[in-house]
Amino acid sequence: xxxxxxxxxxxxxxxxxxxxxxxxxxxxREAGDIAAVFAGPKPVRVVLLLAMPxxxxxxxxxxxxxxxxxxxxxxxxxxxxxxxxxxxxxLAAMQGWMILVYLGGVLPDREYVARLLAAFMGLGxxxxxxxxxxxxxxxxxGLGGWSRTARRSGLILFVTGLALAACAILLxxxxxxxxxxxxxxxxxxxxxAQRRATAQLKS
Amino acid sequence: xxxxxxxxxxPTRRRVLQLLRxxxxxxxxLAGHFSRSKATLSAHFSVLREAGLIAADKRGVTITxxxxxxxxxxxxxxxxxxxxxxxxxxxxxxxEKSR
Numbered sequence: 001x002x003x004x005x006x007x008x009x010x011x012x013x014x015x016x017x018x019x020x021x022x023x024x025x026x027x028x029r030e031a032g033d034i035a036a037v038f039a040g041p042k043p044v045r046v047v048l049l050l051a052m053p054x055x056x057x058x059x060x061x062x063x064x065x066x067x068x069x070x071x072x073x074x075x076x077x078x079x080x081x082x083x084x085x086x087x088x089x090x091l092a093a094m095q096g097w098m099i100l101v102y103l104g105g106v107l108p109d110r111e112y113v114a115r116l117l118a119a120f121m122g123l124g125x126x127x128x129x130x131x132x133x134x135x136x137x138x139x140x141x142g143l144g145g146w147s148r149t150a151r152r153s154g155l156i157l158f159v160t161g162l163a164l165a166a167c168a169i170l171l172x173x174x175x176x177x178x179x180x181x182x183x184x185x186x187x188x189x190x191x192x193a194q195r196r197a198t199a200q201l202k203s
Numbered sequence: 204x205x206x207x208x209x210x211x212x213x214p215t216r217r218r219v220l221q222l223l224r225x226x227x228x229x230x231x232x233l234a235g236h237f238s239r240s241k242a243t244l245s246a247h248f249s250v251l252r253e254a255g256l257i258a259a260d261k262r263g264v265t266i267t268x269x270x271x272x273x274x275x276x277x278x279x280x281x282x283x284x285x286x287x288x289x290x291x292x293x294x295x296x297x298x299e300k301s302r
Contacts, residue, residue, distance in 0.1 A: 130275055133270075
């Protein structure tokens with residue numbers, strides 16, 4: 001993990017921690033009583049709010065201390081970095097939603113948020129699908145089977161991601177949900193194909 | 204990105220990529236498909252490697268090249284093939300392909 005990526009992820013984690021603590025402090029200040037922080041029908045929300053920065057910090061520590069078996073290529077590093085930033089941004093977005101629910105603020109239109117998230121996921125998947133075949137095989141790929149599967153998987157992810165983003169913008173809500181289900185199924189299929197190719201390579 | 208365009212603009216380099224699509228090949232195997240000198244081919248491999256389109260795995264004295272094309276680069280390759288970009292040496296390449 002390079003310094004720039006570590007800085008971006010650390011800033012997102014810090015912002016998440018500040019948002020969680022700030023939200024609880026705000027509620028305490030408004031009510032003037034610490035018990036009010038945990039009051040309400042769902043006290044578990046407080047735990048969930050604080051859990052987000054903890055999860056991010058855990059992921060960050062895990063990624064920083066992860067040992068690569070060999071020096072990662074420039075595309076491999078970019079691929080992992082992009083994936084981490086996407087996941088951290090999604091966690092931050094979820095926390096933002098939870099904060100609005102907790103403080104009883106004005107929630108944005110659910111359908112709009114769902115469409116935005118689906119489009120974001122689709123575009124992210126498309127970018128990662130594009131670079132998928134750039135990743136080096138885990139072992140020496142003498143026959144090129146792993147690379148061929150990776151190229152096919154990358155193409156499927158790329159096209160599916162674009163289709164999901166288009167569906168999120170153009171289709172009515174039931175269509176978007178169907179598209180999300182279909183995407184999930186395709187990602188499972190691609191993962192399975194890649195897993196089999198890796199097993200064949202190692203055998 | 205300009206490195207990728209430069210790499211894909213040459214028909215010989217595109218032919219190398221098409222050959223590597225089948226399976227990874229050693230420099231010698233690839234050279235067997237062309238009538239050019241090894242030094243010229245080595246320069247082509249170097250351009251492709253610098254553009255990140257192929258990866259080289261050196262074991263002893265043997266270098267094995269494998270394909271590392273992203274989806275967009277693959278599409279660019281197909282585009283360049285279809286429209287015959289940089290076909291100055293196309294006649295020579297045709298003769299090599301038929302060998």
